[in-house]
Amino acid sequence: MAQQSLKRIAKELADCKASPPTGMSIDVASEADMRRWHVVLEGPANSAYAGGKFGIVVVLPAEYPFKPPTVTFATRIYHPNVTNDSSGNICLSLLKPENWKPATRLLAVLEAVRSLLVEPMPDDPLESRIADEYRSDRNEYNKNANQYVQRYAMRSVSFDAAANEGGKKGSGGH
Amino acid sequence: MIRKFFQFNWKRKAAEATISSSTILPNKRILASAGPESSVVAAAAPPTPVTTASNGMDSEDDFMSAVSSEDDILPDDDSDNDDMSDAEDFDFDDEPDPDLGMHKDISDSKKAPFDISFKVYQPSDIQRQQDELINEVNMILDISKEEAAILLRHFRWNKERLIEDYMDSPSRVLEAAGLSQTTAGPLKREVIPGFVCDICCNEEEGLQSFSIKCGHRYCVNCYSYYLSQKIAEEGEAARIQCPADGCSLIIDARSLEILVAPELKKRYHALLNQTYVEDKETLKWCPAPDCQNAIECPVKKKDLDKVVPTVACLCSHRFCFGCREDDHQPAPCELVKRWLKKCKDDSETANWISANTKECPKCNSTIEKNGGCNHMTCRKCKHEFCWMCMGLWSEHGTSWYNCNRFEEKSGLEARDAQAKSRVSLERYLHYYNRYANHSQSARLDKDIYHKTEKKMVQLQKESGMSWIEVQYLNSASQALQTCRQTLMWTYAFAFYLSRNNLTEIFEENQKDLEMAVEGLSEMFEKPVTELADAKLKVVIMDKTSYCNKRRIILLNDTADNLANG
Ligand SMILES: [Zn+2]
Ligand SMILES: [Zn+2]
Ligand SMILES: [Zn+2]
Ligand SMILES: [Zn+2]
Ligand SMILES: [Zn+2]
Ligand SMILES: [Zn+2]
Numbered sequence: 137m138a139q140q141s142l143k144r145i146a147k148e149l150a151d152c153k154a155s156p157p158t159g160m161s162i163d164v165a166s167e168a169d170m171r172r173w174h175v176v177l178e179g180p181a182n183s184a185y186a187g188g189k190f191g192i193v194v195v196l197p198a199e200y201p202f203k204p205p206t207v208t209f210a211t212r213i214y215h216p217n218v219t220n221d222s223s224g225n226i227c228l229s230l231l232k233p234e235n236w237k238p239a240t241r242l243l244a245v246l247e248a249v250r251s252l253l254v255e256p257m258p259d260d261p262l263e264s265r266i267a268d269e270y271r272s273d274r275n276e277y278n279k280n281a282n283q284y285v286q287r288y289a290m291r292s293v294s295f296d297a298a299a300n301e302g303g304k305k306g307s308g309g310h
Numbered sequence: 311m312i313r314k315f316f317q318f319n320w321k322r323k324a325a326e327a328t329i330s331s332s333t334i335l336p337n338k339r340i341l342a343s344a345g346p347e348s349s350v351v352a353a354a355a356p357p358t359p360v361t362t363a364s365n366g367m368d369s370e371d372d373f374m375s376a377v378s379s380e381d382d383i384l385p386d387d388d389s390d391n392d393d394m395s396d397a398e399d400f401d402f403d404d405e406p407d408p409d410l411g412m413h414k415d416i417s418d419s420k421k422a423p424f425d426i427s428f429k430v431y432q433p434s435d436i437q438r439q440q441d442e443l444i445n446e447v448n449m450i451l452d453i454s455k456e457e458a459a460i461l462l463r464h465f466r467w468n469k470e471r472l473i474e475d476y477m478d479s480p481s482r483v484l485e486a487a488g489l490s491q492t493t494a495g496p497l498k499r500e501v502i503p504g505f506v507c508d509i510c511c512n513e514e515e516g517l518q519s520f521s522i523k524c525g526h527r528y529c530v531n532c533y534s535y536y537l538s539q540k541i542a543e544e545g546e547a548a549r550i551q552c553p554a555d556g557c558s559l560i561i562d563a564r565s566l567e568i569l570v571a572p573e574l575k576k577r578y579h580a581l582l583n584q585t586y587v588e589d590k591e592t593l594k595w596c597p598a599p600d601c602q603n604a605i606e607c608p609v610k611k612k613d614l615d616k617v618v619p620t621v622a623c624l625c626s627h628r629f630c631f632g633c634r635e636d637d638h639q640p641a642p643c644e645l646v647k648r649w650l651k652k653c654k655d656d657s658e659t660a661n662w663i664s665a666n667t668k669e670c671p672k673c674n675s676t677i678e679k680n681g682g683c684n685h686m687t688c689r690k691c692k693h694e695f696c697w698m699c700m701g702l703w704s705e706h707g708t709s710w711y712n713c714n715r716f717e718e719k720s721g722l723e724a725r726d727a728q729a730k731s732r733v734s735l736e737r738y739l740h741y742y743n744r745y746a747n748h749s750q751s752a753r754l755d756k757d758i759y760h761k762t763e764k765k766m767v768q769l770q771k772e773s774g775m776s777w778i779e780v781q782y783l784n785s786a787s788q789a790l791q792t793c794r795q796t797l798m799w800t801y802a803f804a805f806y807l808s809r810n811n812l813t814e815i816f817e818e819n820q821k822d823l824e825m826a827v828e829g830l831s832e833m834f835e836k837p838v839t840e841l842a843d844a845k846l847k848v849v850i851m852d853k854t855s856y857c858n859k860r861r862i863i864l865l866n867d868t869a870d871n872l873a874n875g
Binding site for chain 1: 508509510511512526528532535536539544546551552553554555556557
């Protein structure tokens with residue numbers, strides 16, 4: 137299966153490069169490792185994240201596409217569905233093993249991440265405090281999200297934090 | 311005012327914050343269907359009745375390991391607080407609170423006995439039931455059997471509701487269940503020119519492909535890999551969807567037949583059977599290890615505060631249909647849950663109490679309890695005493711009262727908080743001690759029976775007695791174990807019971823059963839040569855039936871008194 141899955145990954149990567157999705161630039165982390173993608177996502181204009189550049193790391197397991205990819209934010213972000221720490225885990229229902237479909241494309245996954253920035257899902261939160269704030273005090277939420285953008289998402293994107301995921305915090309996490 | 315029903319005091323140690331609730335256990339059919347019948351089942355299964363009996367007891371060993379830990383920590387003053395937080399935990403359980411609606415229900419439930427008849431189904435029965443329902447729906451609704459199966463699963467096997475809803479709007483039902491309305495020819499592997507698999511991106515010529523009715527077509531390799539991963543790794547069977555993004559069509563059994571290896575088909579069908587049993591509230595798996603039977607019983611979850619639905623599997627394992635724990639009559643499930651949790655939390659306290667050795671009150675030599683009987687005789691000084699109260703055995707003919715009942719000290723209301731905590735701890739230990747003692751004795755009784763049985767086999771050979779002629783020992787052992795189990799739970803029951811005019815009847819019954827059990831247990835201490843004696847055989851048979859009778863009386867009275875007051 138691993139060999140077959142490389143063919144699929146190569147095709148997806150070529151498609152993404154040929155016509156990149158709105159506001160995203162996509163590449164592999166290194167030519168040697170097709171299973172690790174680095175994505176730079178521009179904060180959507182109609183969202184609290186406008187103006188920011190967010191690093192997203194996509195890791196494709198050996199059983200991909202039969203097992204879902206893992207997607208994490210390498211850039212700190214203030215969002216109900218992303219852990220507010222250097223690991224940047226995302227809660228997306230289509231990435232849960234029981235919901236994942238092998239025919240789902242990474243393009244669709246990335247689109248889903250992007251729309252999560254436009255429209256957070258406070259009912260399925262990873263950060264319940266931020267979710268509460270999003271529901272009850274939208275201005276405060278917008279202010280905090282923008283503060284995070286100013287502090288973390290205004291410089292050139294670094295993927296170090298995600299590379300150090302689970303270990304000691306890297307420079308990108310600061 | 312005379313209280314008319316049993317009341318349970320869940321917050322045992324918080325005297326001011328006591329919540330009381332009544333519990334109704336009105337049905338005698340519990341006893342009729344689970345008690346005698348099951349012993350008939352077990353007794354009617356020669357030539358290895360001991361093996362079947364040990365099934366149930368094995369799980370009791372596991373169960374007991376939860377209440378006694380190896381830790382040797384002495385109790386401290388915190389135990390009082392621990393207990394209160396216990397009680398609070400229970401109040402926040404997602405289970406319906408047993409206190410709610412109890413009082414207003416009493417008049418109704420008195421009139422409405424619970425049907426706790428039960429049936430045991432073997433794997434072939436479970437398969438047949440599904441097939442029959444599928445065939446019926448297949449004929450009535452004119453849809454394929456595979457689709458009928460998917461619809462039935464979607465409706466949790468409620469055939470009537472399925473047919474009604476389907477007649478109303480077939481399209482809505484089909485869509486909700488993950489079925490397509492389009493009629494397609496028979497599904498098969500196909501080679502389609504120019505086909506590219508969207509999963510693996512393979513486009514080689516002659517590539518076999520497959521799709522279900524939605525038309526989302528993938529190569530056979532990907533399709534079958536997808537299915538095997540769902541079945542083998544995720545344990546999914548009833549609701550595997552088409553691999554396409556956003557397509558919720560369910561893959562039916564026939565498509566699966568076309569795509570996966572034979573060993574996975576077996577697993578697939580086993581999983582389907584599992585969902586069948588799990589989907590039906592009236593069906594539960596027998597919890598005995600290696601047993602594949604399911605039990606059907608109509609008792610609903612909401613009734614578990616009023617009835618203890620003990621069932622007996624063909625494998626001879628007796629368990630509660632409500633919570634799948636070992637038989638715990640007369641205690642209701644909720645009480646059992648609380649008690650087991652309490653014992654687990656207090657296990658370090660209970661540990662030193664349930665120790666297996668005691669000192670002879672006369673000569674202080676260490677005595678190990680080696681049988682279920684409470685009548686101890688010191689090997690060294692021949693002093694006879696009671697294991698429970700350490701009192702003289704000679705005084706026990708009439709003073710059993712002191713041995714099964716804990717006198718509630720009037721000092722309970724003492725201002726001193728520490729004294730209060732000590733009293734409540736003592737009270738708990740009193741009941742726990744007896745509970746644990748019966749649990750331990752049940753195992754020792756079984757061990758003794760195993761040994762006796764071996765000797766009986768020998769005796770059979772030497773004296774020419776037939777297998778049938780020694781069966782009375784098997785029945786005696788079964789009765790002993792069943793009665794001990796009941797007796798064990800009466801102490802958990804009594805722990806939560808608020809004292810009123812009915813508790814005395816309960817304690818009388820408990821005392822009578824206790825005596826009957828001790829009397830029978832003593833018989834197993836006899837040397838084998840005496841056991842073969844015809845007179846003793848009659849005595850043992852009498853004691854056996856007396857034990858069974860006392861147990862039935864206790865359970866009946868408990869149920870009646872609770873129900874009618
Ligand atoms: Zn394929
Ligand atoms: Zn489909
Ligand atoms: Zn069984
Ligand atoms: Zn139960
Ligand atoms: Zn002695
Ligand atoms: Zn005694």
